[in-house]
Amino acid sequence: MGAGTSEGTTRRGRPGYDQETLVRRAVEVFNRRGYDATSVGDLASELGLTKSAIYHHVPSKEHLLSLALDDALDSLEVVIDAAVRESPAMSAYESLRTAVRRSVEVLVDKLPSVTLLLRVRGNSAIELQALERRRHIDEQLAGLVRSAVAEGALRDDVSPELISRLVFGMVNSLTEWYRADGDVDVAVLADAVVSLAFDGLALPQA
Amino acid sequence: MGAGTSEGTTRRGRPGYDQETLVRRAVEVFNRRGYDATSVGDLASELGLTKSAIYHHVPSKEHLLSLALDDALDSLEVVIDAAVRESPAMSAYESLRTAVRRSVEVLVDKLPSVTLLLRVRGNSAIELQALERRRHIDEQLAGLVRSAVAEGALRDDVSPELISRLVFGMVNSLTEWYRADGDVDVAVLADAVVSLAFDGLALPQA
Known part of the structure; x- marks a missing residue:
């Protein structure tokens, strides 16, 4: 999935996320806050992404x-x-x-x-x-x-x-x-x- | 704390809670739902009590x-x-x-x-x-x-x-x-x- 790379180049100063990076960083947030207690909105703000950037990579939490x-x-x-x-x-x-x-x-x-x-x-x-x-x-x-x-x-x-x-x-x-x-x-x-x-x-x- | 006993006698069919019983049953709920994710309202409805009955025993979650x-x-x-x-x-x-x-x-x-x-x-x-x-x-x-x-x-x-x-x-x-x-x-x-x-x-x- 090359979407993360194109996102990285279109948004300056924002690190490019591929699906693997997104999963890795989401897991850190889930472990810290608890999976059930973390909404996609929480995840987006923790990772400095928009919710739609997350939904670009995965259909759901x-x-x-x-x-x-x-x-x-x-x-x-x-x-x-x-x-x-x-x-x-x-x-x-x-x-x-x-x-x-x-x-x-x-x-x-x-x-x-x-x-x-x-x-x-x-x-x-x-x-x-x-x-x-x-x-x-x-x-x-x-x-x-x-x-x-x-x-x-x-x-x-x-x-x-x-x-x-x-x-x-x-x-x-x-x-x-x-x-x-x-x-x-x-x-x-x-x-x-x-x-x-x-x-x-x-x-x-x- | 004898309040649980008097509550038990005033509310028919409702088990009397003393502080120790309340703590024990609250811990079960916290372990099942997660402490942070459980509000006093959640606790009250899980235990079949009113929020004020809980606050009768303890000042806070x-x-x-x-x-x-x-x-x-x-x-x-x-x-x-x-x-x-x-x-x-x-x-x-x-x-x-x-x-x-x-x-x-x-x-x-x-x-x-x-x-x-x-x-x-x-x-x-x-x-x-x-x-x-x-x-x-x-x-x-x-x-x-x-x-x-x-x-x-x-x-x-x-x-x-x-x-x-x-x-x-x-x-x-x-x-x-x-x-x-x-x-x-x-x-x-x-x-x-x-x-x-x-x-x-x-x-x-x-």
């Missing part, structure tokens, strides 16, 4: 939400699908470690859209669809945990569902405090999460 | 928020202060385990008000004050982690600040899914969190 949630969910699904597919070739335990590490990387890479995703409560068809995709991811992860327990690689005194919720609760909690411009590097963070989770989960004899 | 945040913070502070005070008598490692376990118990016991607390972003003086109290709790916990690392009881390849954030990120993530009427008992949950966190953190030789 819901469409912006949908693009942002897809951005987060597509990336998470790629990572989890790859880990699940790996599973016959390598142990479920190794696949699960990979899934946790890659999830941390996606969270950091897509921090604003994942933050928005984690706040979705199901207030519309788009939100319900996003929750359904999250649920499918959660089931795939719980499946990997169950397989790793069955392999004898993970402790079996905590239920696989609870392990999955606690480990990914820890991963998701990064959205509450992690800042890309802070002093924690993504590799350090991913190492810390994986070792905190698994040195607790892996049986010493495995 | 902010006062309800303040009571709810105090409810969560007072309980958390009791638990953390006790753990910190224990510290000379027992190891920091043991105190930290106790703090994690008790934090899980407070989260479950005060789930709605802790959920509200964790969503506070600093939009008012009351919210900023609550964030300041949270920050003090976080510092006390990070101090316990540092002491436990210094004792040689916890791994030292992850920074104490990061350990503290990840462990309490896992604890706080319970507000996202834990339901008192669900199938996970609080004792099972506290055991799972403590063993997942510490069997990863405790050095085998400690």
